Amino acid sequence: MNAFVDDYEKISKRQRTLETNDPLDRLIALVNTAKDKIHDDPNSVQTALTGLGKMVKSVSSSIQDDHKELQSSLSKFTKALDKKYSCDMMAAMNPRAFDNKEKLLQKTIALHFIRQGNFTIGDAFAKEAGLDVPDELRHQFMDMFDIVAAMKTDDLEPALQWAKLHRPELEKRGSSLEFKLHRQRFLQLLKQKKDKLAIEYAQTHFGYFGFRHTAEISRLMCSVLFMGRLMTSPYADLLTPGTAADIQHMFTRDFCSLIGLSCESPLYLSVTVGTQALPAMIKMASIMKAKKAEWSQESEMAVESNLTDDTKFHSIFVCPVSKEQATDDNPPMMMVCGHVICKESLQKLCRGSQNLRFKCPYCPQESMASQAKNVYF
Amino acid sequence: MNKITNHDQLLQLEHPFVKIPLEKFKSSLKVSQKHIEKEISTLTNTVSDISKKSQQGDMNPAEVEKALEAIVHRLSNLKRRLKDTRAEESLYSQRTKVRLQHLQEFTTIPTLDSDGFGRWSRVRLNRILVDYMLREGFRETAALLAKSEGIEEMVDIELFVQSRKVEQALQRFSCTECLQWCHENKSNLKKIKSTLEFSLREQEFIELVRKRQTQEAIAYARKHLIVWQETHMREIKKVMGLLAFPPSTNCQPYKGLYDASRWKKLIARFRADNFALQCFTPEPILNVTLQAGLSALKTPMCYIDEHRNVNCPVCDGETLGALATDLPLSHHLNSTIVCRISGQIMNEDNLPMVLPNGYVYSYNALMEMASMNNGKATCPRTGAVYDISQIKKVFIS
Structure with missing residues (x-):
């Protein structure tokens, strides 16, 4: 380039x-x-x-x-x-797949803008496309972006209020957002060299979290000793500039999770995944075309897309023996040794008999089909 | 770290993005070239003509002066005419440059996890959203979004203005604007072997027959249809047959020729040809990429309530899930096991562990739960409570 x-x-x-x-x-x-x-x-x-x-x-x-x-x-x-960059993108798509679904796509777009906090564009689009955007969702995200805006100016108060209000739900999810916010406030005070205020703050707020975050609290309290020269102390990591952004991310993630939504805009995520997946799909489609072979596009794609870990949302079990994906009729079974294969493969290994001893294909241990157990991912 | 190793392959998807302004730049250069060539050849001819005439004494110095003045006038006229195409050249040249730089920026992004990638992808999403809106006719939002994101040079708002006019005319059952457009792009349409013009002529003929203006229709066919006889004789014969049938006929194919749905097809064909001429993809890039993404994410579990994951786009049955119903499922050669407690991937760093009831969760999630509950772990799907010592390693290869 x-x-x-x-x-x-x-x-x-x-x-x-x-x-x-x-x-x-x-x-x-x-x-x-x-x-x-x-x-x-x-x-x-x-x-x-x-x-x-x-x-x-x-x-x-x-x-x-x-x-x-x-x-x-x-x-x-x-x-x-x-010569270098042209490709037949259309070969990888089915132009009929979105037929009569324009409204669904447009709704996704309108929601995307709202989820990005871009309410002006979201409203303009909804109006031009004749869509109704649920008011409730709009208000929820407005609240969220107000809190985030405050966090960006180092004002953690609105976020703390929200976290306290939703303490039971957050704790149920194992979130330590509230503690992380208090920790951040404490560090802010320390950075401003207000050690007295910082200690007072710790006394009022850290107590509740003593059980879950003992180690972190003692570390924080010890860092007071190095106030003014934290950067050269063993506590330098407390000041890394990323922490503020991390905590904002944590807040949006928890906020979305509490209202039952994903933390990233689904449209953004799908398009980003699609961009990664397209080159291989285009290549496959053009090979198919050259060989004049038809791939039955109906049910399954011809190539595997290499998803990054953060875009894998479901457990997929592929039987290592038959290379087939597990289904309800062909569920994954664990043998006594702990190796998992699909039921059909198991039936083949034991030649249909429940009490025939056979060797696991992956280790020396022998067992019987009757001993194998269903596993659920 | 998810390294990007296929920058060039990913940039292939951006080929039209650069090609659109580049082709505009090229064609506008061609126009100015044509003007200049024409004017310069007349100029040299006139100068030698004047010179000859004055030598032979057919022109006195005053007349020569006048003739020269006329030349200056013509040149200034040309200059004025060129001003527009020059402005267009510089506009599209600038756009090509900005777009190339945007793509170059992408090649400097090392990983999918970097901030740079997030920023770049958001700009990309916004520009393909503007493209989608322009194609679907949401012009106001498109302009608003382009402006607020500062990406005006990465989108082609004005290229949709003319095509919009033609489409609107076709919606009003008028072929005039579209025929005019065909005329302007004659040579390029020939290159892509477009037969749009014939279909438009055919339609105008049909409209005359519909009004029962038989004489006019025949005259029209003589003038405009017969020029296509070499390639379209069959269609011409068919459409001429229409003269024998009234618009109320139930006889095929004549009923079909009278049908109003032909206008919709004309609009679609105009769009396809227009996109092809301007190097736009026939379908919006948004749709292409979204389809690929949804397919890559789609699993049978997305449509089973108990397996839904809020973070999965396809699991939302009201928007993307419904959009993905006609798309193929993702293809997998290897197992991926996602922990239903923490959402993390289970692997050698976070081993899959099975509870006595056969449910599998990640080691880290079970240990964290146990550490806060006196060594007990609760299966979130069945509610069964076990001691942490009862968990067992399970091997997924």
């Missing part, structure tokens, strides 16, 4: 010279000079005209050359770009 950017820079320079230093001006100037010369001295008509004829010829051929050069370098550039 760097080479393309550099090449293009040359082209755009040429274009700019054409624009600012218009060769037509040169032609006009030439004709004007000849005209003035004839006006001043009518006898010089012949010499002026021959001179003009020559000049016009040379200038106009240089204009045409400039133009042609620009055009040819541009078409060369386009060809190189096409």
Whole structure:
């Protein structure tokens, strides 16, 4: 890509010279000079005209050359770009799959903007597309973005109030958001060198969390000793600039989870995953096309997409023996040794008999099908 | 760390993004080239003509002066005319540059987890959303979004203005604007072997027959249909047959020719040809990418209530889940086991453990639960309580 950017820079320079230093001006100037010369001295008509004829010829051929050069370098550039980057994106899609589902897609888009805190665009889009956006959701996200905005200015109070209000739900989810917020406030005070206030703050607020966060609290209290030179102390990690952003992320995640929504916009997530998945899908589609083989697109994709861990949401068990995905009729079974295979594979290994001893395909241990147990992921 | 190893492959998806302004730049250069060539050849001819005439004494110095003045006038006219195309050239050249730089920025992003990737992807999502809105006719929101995100140079709002007019005209059952457009893009349409113009002519003929203006219809066919006889004789024969049938006919194919749905098809064909000429993909990039993403995420579990995961886009049956119903499921060669307590992936760092009831959870989640509950772990799906010593390793290969 760097080479393309550099090449293009040359082209755009040429274009700019054409624009600012218009060769037509040169032609006009030439004709004007000849005209003035004839006006001043009518006898010089012949010499002026021959001179003009020559000049016009040379200038106009240089204009045409400039133009042609620009055009040819541009078409060369386009060809190189096409060669390196063109691909048949449409081969990887089913143009009918979203038929009559425009409204669903538009609703997803409107919700996306609201989830991003972009209420102006969300409302404009909903209006233009004729959609109803649930008011409740809108208000919830407005609250959330108000709190986040406050956090960005180091004001943790609204977030703390929210966390305290939802303490039981948060604790049920194993979230330590409330403690993390108090911790952050404590560190803020310490950074401002208000050790007395910090200790007072700890006395009022840390008590409740003593049971769950003992180690962290003693660490925090000890850091008071190094106030003013924390950066060179064993407690330098407490001041890393990322913590404020982390806690904001934690807050939005918990907030969304409490109202039963994902922490990332589903549209953003799907499109980002799609971008990662597309190149392999396009390649597969073009190979299929070249071989004139048809992949029954109906049920399953032809290639595996390498999802990152944070975009894997469901357990998928692929039987290591048959390479088939487990289903309700063919569930995963654990043998006595702890290895898991699918029921059908198990039936084959024991040759249909419940009490025949057979060796596990992955370890030396022998067991019987009757001893195998269903497992649930 | 999720390293990005296929920058170039990912950039392939952005080919149209650069190609659109680049082609505009090229075609506008062609226009100015044509003007200049024409004007320069007349210029050299006139100068040599004047020179000849004055040599032969057919022109006196005053007349020469006047002739030269006329040349200056013509050149200034050309300059004015070129001003528009020059402005267009510089606009699209600038856009190409901005877009190339945006793509270059992408090549400097090392991992999918970096902040840079998040920022870049959000810009990308916004620009493909603007593209979607423009195609679907939501022009106000499109302009608002482009402006508020500062991505005006990465979207092609004005390219939709003309096509919108043509589409609206077709919706009003008027072919005039579309025929005009065909005329303007004649050579390019020929290149992509478009037969849109023939279909438009056919439609105008049908409309004349519908009004029972038989004479006019025949005259129209002589003038506009017969030029297509080499390639479209069959269609011409068919449509001429229409003269024998009234609009109320139930006889096929004539009933179909009279049908209003033909106008919808014309709009679709105009869109397809227009997108092809301007290097737009036939379907919005949003749809292409979203389909790929939904397929990659879709599992049979997404549609079973007890297996739903709030964080999974496809599990939302009211929006993306419903959108994904006709898409293929993801394909898996290896097992992925996700902990139903913590949402974390189970692997060698966080081993899968099975409870006596056969339910599997991650080691970390069970241990954390046990540490806070006196060594007891509760199965969240069945409510059964076990001592942490009862958990057993399970091997997933």
